[in-house]
Structure formats: structure tokens, C-alpha cells
Amino acid sequence: PPKCHPDTRMAVQDSLVAWRGNRTAGPVRLISGWTGTGKTTIAQTMAEYWAKRGQLAGSFFFSRSSGKRN
Numbered sequence: 001p002p003k004c005h006p007d008t009r010m011a012v013q014d015s016l017v018a019w020r021g022n023r024t025a026g027p028v029r030l031i032s033g034w035t036g037t038g039k040t041t042i043a044q045t046m047a048e049y050w051a052k053r054g055q056l057a058g059s060f061f062f063s064r065s066s067g068k069r070n
Helices: 010-021 039-052
Strands: none
Touching (some): 010 039
16 A cells, blocks of 8 residues: 655644544545545555554545546
8 A cells, every 4th residue: 555755745644643633623534636646645644643543544535537436
């Protein structure tokens, strides 16, 4: 699975950690962007981060152009 290289995308990762720790934030966070910008890589990295800490996390992949994922 893809993973962020060490010390990359730290602002995005820090933002997600802060969101996860905020009890008043909503339970869902949408990560969107152009193809190839690293959304899946960030999601995988964060899932591994939270798994190491014994915290539950989930991700879902939607694609407008796919009849199975839109």
C-alpha cells in the first residue's frame, strides 16, 4: 500500500490528527483533489498511524466515473 515518505505532507497529517482529536468536529472528513495528488497515500498513512495507536479509522473510495464507486 502507498505511504507518505517520512517528513512529507506533514501539514495535512497534522490537520487530520487535530481533526480526529477535536470532539466537536464532525465524524467524517472528506479528502478530495485531482487524480494523483496523494489522497489515497495520505489515507493509508493515517490509517496506519491510528492503527498503531489502537484507534479505529475507516476510509471509503468514491469515483464519479465508476458505476461501482459513485
